[in-house]
Amino acid sequence: MEIKIVKKVLEAHEKLADENQQLLAAKGVYAFNLIGSPGSGKTLLLERTFEAAAAEIKPGVIEGDIETTVDAERLQRFGVPIVQINTGPFGGVCHLAPNLIRAALEDLPLDELSVVFVENVGNLVCPAEFYVGENEKVVVLSVTEGEDKPLKYPLAFREAKAAVINKLDLLPHLDLDLDVLKKNVAAVNAGLDVFEVSAKTGDGVAAWVDYVKGRLAAGRK
């Protein structure tokens, strides 16, 4: 006998994530979920973003790492509220789940914020898979990772609304062909807003910051 069920395995996950989104929306806060490989430059991108616009965009940060509070410490100089989640005590999972985000949101002063950046655990696989209640995912990819990454990790690039190609200052030292990389990004998701930046030198960061501001403005309508 066959019994039809048709139930999502992650139903409980999705419900929690939806509740996170409702909480954010009620507070008028826009949430970015930053995903990318370890060392792709997610934290430095946030540092540059805050240097340019922390006073204006009133950010809060949820930092996800398996261990250490190093990233949160780097961001402390901006005086923005930061909640560090270490997944280590929970078994070293590879992504932030919506229940962890809920707990972190409760520790942030949402009434004082316009935007929350969730810096996910560094990897291009599982963080792409899980909706945690964010308004949009942004994938950060550095040119040292090679042209092929969008093709190897298509879900990350399908789920994202924007891609930040980072470390452009290193291009003279690499064999990477930037046009091929951009072509590969477009092959997976031609609708992505793509930003070419060097978070180290600050080149191209202004366009990214404008994008962030634009999203917040649109989100507030």
Added chain:
Amino acid sequence: MHELPVVHSLVEQLRAEAERLGVNGKVAVVHLKLGALTTFVPEAMTFYFEALTKGTDLESARLDVEEVPVAGTCRRCGEGVTIEGLPFVCAACGSPDLEITSGRELVIDSLEVRDDGAG
């Protein structure tokens, strides 16, 4: 490795469903639909499923994973599209402006239950 917590959720849900349906210990096959765009690996899922159901009411149940293709509709020409490889474009008109409606599934589709002559 990220299949483990997912299979854990699956097994918990199956227990609740079996309880609700009164078919504890009788589930022979679990049909799972898995979208081709997800990052979950079927072999890893069946491996964890066996490990997590061992010694439980679901021990004799087999996990059958059916892959669901990535598919949708082209917003430009209205044709149905199935994406079997890159690039993500409409095969008919070449547009990348697609409404993808399947390929992200992780769904318990159905259960095959042994009758055991009891009913």
